[in-house]
Amino acid sequence: MEGSIASRARLPRATQMAVATLDTNSRMRRPPREHMQPSSPFHQLVVTLATRKWFLLAVALLGGILAGLAGLTRPVLFEATTQVIIDAPSTGNPGGTALVQDSLDSSIDDHLTMLSSQAHLRRVLVALRKAQDADAAGKNGVSAVPPAAGSFVSNLLNRIWSQDKPAAGSPEAAEAADAAELKTLRNGMRVGQELRSRVITIGFTDASPARAALIANTFAQVYIEDLVQKRRASDQHELESLVAGLPQVQKDLVEATDRLETYRLTHGAVDQGAANNAANETAELGRQIFLSKANLSASESRLSHIEDLRKAGAPVSAIAEEIGSPVLTDLMARQPAAANGDPGSAITLEMEQAIAHIAAEANVYRAQVAALEDRKRVLDAAVADTASQLSGLRALEPQVAIVTQHYNELLGRQQDLIRRIAAPSPGVAVLSTAWPPSNPKTLSPIFLIPPGMIVFGLMGAVFVLIRNNFNQTLRSEAEAEAELGIPCIGLLPKVSGLHARQLRHLVLGQQNSPFSRAATSLLVTAAPTQGRGQPPHIILVTSSIQDEGKTELAWSLALAATRLGGKVLFLDLDRKDVRLTNEFRGEFSTVKAHNSFGDYVSERCTLQDAITRMPEIGIDLMAAPAPSDDLLTLLSTVDKSQFTDELLSVYDVVIMNGPLGLGGPETRLLKRWADAVLFAVRWDRTRRSIARGVLESLRGGGSVAVPVGSVLTQVNLKRHGGYRVGDNADLLLAKV
Structure with missing residues (x-):
């Protein structure tokens, strides 16, 4: 009987089924594309903020509300x-x-x-x-x-901490009150x-x-x-100091006045006019003495010159010219006409008389100079005495004037101080003066709302940028390929509250929906040769951790495979995420099998006994091994080709819902069973380090080159489209 244990042991394998790898799957084997960065930092900033615009709007509204409430709680000042x-x-x-x-x-x-x-x-x-x-x-x-003044919170804290404050009435309390009021x-x-x-x-x-x-x-x-x-x-204070010093100033004034009067009485009164006359007379005497000395010098010079001429034997005419006597000049004029007289003796006599007259004038001038000098000496003595008296007097008078002026200034200052004390300025x-104001100084609460919104909006933007900078998740196909090092073949949109019948309706009932198009595209990419007359295909679906949409992806691929017209087997090897699988079994199965994958590979039952038929959706289900069966033992001890050949001889597409990558080495063993491996990465959830670690362990399993590709699951298409990364999300958002 076909499918029996005996026949499975005896029948040879058909050669057309021995297809280990699919070299025609070019997309699964192409090198990962580079991670595309936005054109500029500003563009990246705008895109990041645009994706969180509703969050930023909510934060800004919250800031406006809080600012308005704070304005309402503030007192009007x-x-x-x-x-x-x-x-x-x-x-x-x-x-x-x-x-x-x-x-x-x-x-x-x-x-x-x-x-x-x-x-x-x-x-x-x-x-x-x-x-x-x-x-x-x-x-x-x-x-x-x-x-x-204080806010409500500060007043509340003051009441809570009142037990730590000093007791009322104590000096510490008074100082604290003064400090608060100040x-x-x-x-x-x-x-x-x-x-x-x-x-x-x-x-x-x-x-x-x-x-x-x-x-x-x-x-x-x-x-x-x-x-x-x-x-x-x-x-x-200044007045008291001034009054205390007035007697001493008054005493100094009296003493200075006494000294001045005593000097006047002792030396007599000196008339300033007499002193001036004496000075004028002294000056006149000096002038007269100077003139007399000049005349004396001229007379003596003439006598000396005449004597020199006579001694030198000069002519009488030269001597007469030097004497300058008119009589002598007349005699000299008549000398040539005298015939009988003695004109030479007359001229000589006249010359002697003229010289004697000049000598007499010189003696007169000499006597006059001597008399004038005697008079000047007497007058100088009188002037010196007068000057001595005046100098002593003038030395005392300024002292009296200074002390008098100082005393008068002090008296005036005293009067001024008395006036200023009576009427100080x-x-x-x-x-x-200030009047009670009618317009408040504090702003209306409505004016605080815009600043509050702006401040909170900026804070929200900073939070978004910091969070985005430290975000270690994967949010685009190019980013997934760059970080994981494997091709990203597509994405699967997010559907909230997904259940079995809804998933069937999305994939098979709404074939133009983004979800159906995404699932079909993933299947065609993972198994491009699949179709009637083409070699069958085994696709392993796995993920790093739970709740990454692995089971939803596997069922979506199985439902999409039914549209190709071949027989589809859903091989469930995940014993943890069983909700969706149990829903499909309960909703669409006609006859439920009591055996599982563990019974089948352990040869405790035939293939037909391990299959649960779901003719309504065209999918057969093989349940996960029982908890008593160790999946690692089953996979490591059986001959995988014996079972894969039998599965591929019956089914065109086998979708294996594999265990989690972090659960153990079972996924590496299952990789040898598959023609392609799809690694589910939850969009904006799976951490890069975890995904890279699981993929590193997955690559190390065996020497068979099985293409591995990643799939972004549970993608929010609207948010993803806001990132402007230019991948399949834009195609899925376009209406067909």
Whole structure:
């Protein structure tokens, strides 16, 4: 009988069935294509974010909602502002405009620093507490001291941790309260200069408009009062020092005046006019002495020259010319006409008289010079005495004047200090007081929604990019080929909640559906020679771990093989993933076999006894071995050709749903039974390292060259199409 144990042992194998490999399967044997990267990093960024657009939109909406809720929970804050103006510095020096501006800038910086100082904050806090105590007696007004601001979470934590805080009334509690109130004042305070003017704005932000205005005005008032007190104290201290030094200055003035009067009484009164006359007379005497000496010198020079001429025997005419006497000149003119007289003796006599006259003039000048010099010596002595008296007087008079001026300045300063103490000027005045504001400072919650959406959207984008960078799964055919080193022959779309009848309807009932086209394409690629009149084919389907769509892929291939018109056997060797197989057996089987693959290869039954018929879908099922049968033992001890030849003599396509690759070496042994091996890789789920490890072990099984290809299973076509990788997903998404 055909298929009996005896006949299986005796009958020879038909030669046409001994086909070990299919060299015509070019796609299964082609080298893996290179992993195609996006054209640019920006394109890759856009594609990555586009695939997660709904996630990013959800995160952005969540950020907007949280920002809006945060805005609603925030208290509405109002800012009240008061302005003070600094007195302009004096401009006494016309060329010192730059110095005046520098002085003003320095003064403004000093005021800003003092307004923001911790000491000023403490003074403001004391003033606010006094105002609060004054208003506490039966009044329902606004509290002057601002409450310590805090969020709901911080207040809740403060209540939870209240047992760790110091007891109320203790110094530590008082210090903590002061620190909290000072922190609130500092956080709500705003001090700044208005552009380049002399105006300083003091603002305070609080939930109560009235309290904000009160605190802002208190800031300015306390500061001005403190400046007034400091100025008054400084002026008072200066006045006390001045009053203490006045008696000594007055004493110095009296002593200087006494010395001056004593000197005047001792040396007499010196008339400045007499001193001037003496000086003028001295100058006149000097001029006269100079003229007399000049005349004396001229006379002596003439006498000396005349004597030289006479000694040299010069002519009478030359001597007469030197003497310059008109009488002598006349005698010289008449000498040639005298006949009887003695004109030579007359000329000689006249010459002697002229020389004697010149000598007499010289003596007169000499006597005059001597008299004038005697007069000058007397006058010089008088002038020296007058100068001595004047110098002593002038040395004492400035001392008296200086002491008098200093004393008068001190008296004037005393009067000025008394006036300033009575009406002190702080140098700062209130320009405008703060009024309770009507418009809140805080933004409306609706304005916080866009920033919240943007921030959360950016955070979501960063999360997506980081997650995508560390993603170790496979999400495209080119990526699978590049990482695994084997061809990727296609993909199988994802179907949620897949069951047996639905899978049959998808593959056989909706032949133009993406799922049916994908399954048929995978079958034709794995067994390209399959069809009537062609050699039969055994296809092993395996995967690395469970829940990778291996069983769905195997049943899809079996259903697609029925469309080719041949007999199809589904050989189930997976004892873990049995849900879908049991559904097919329960839905479509007519007679259920009680034997399994273990019984068949152990020759405990015939092939027909191990087959469960499913004529409605045209598939025969051979169940997995019983738990008592060790699949590894069965595969390693039997002659595989004995059973494969018998299976291929009956069936055109045998789909083996193999065990998991990580389960043991059974898959490597089953590889020798198959003409092609399909390795199921779950899209965006299977880790690359696990898949590579299983494939390495699968390649090491035996020396028979069996083509191995990978298949991406449970592919989300819409998401996969969003990656713009340009593989079979684009073809499956196209409508037929």
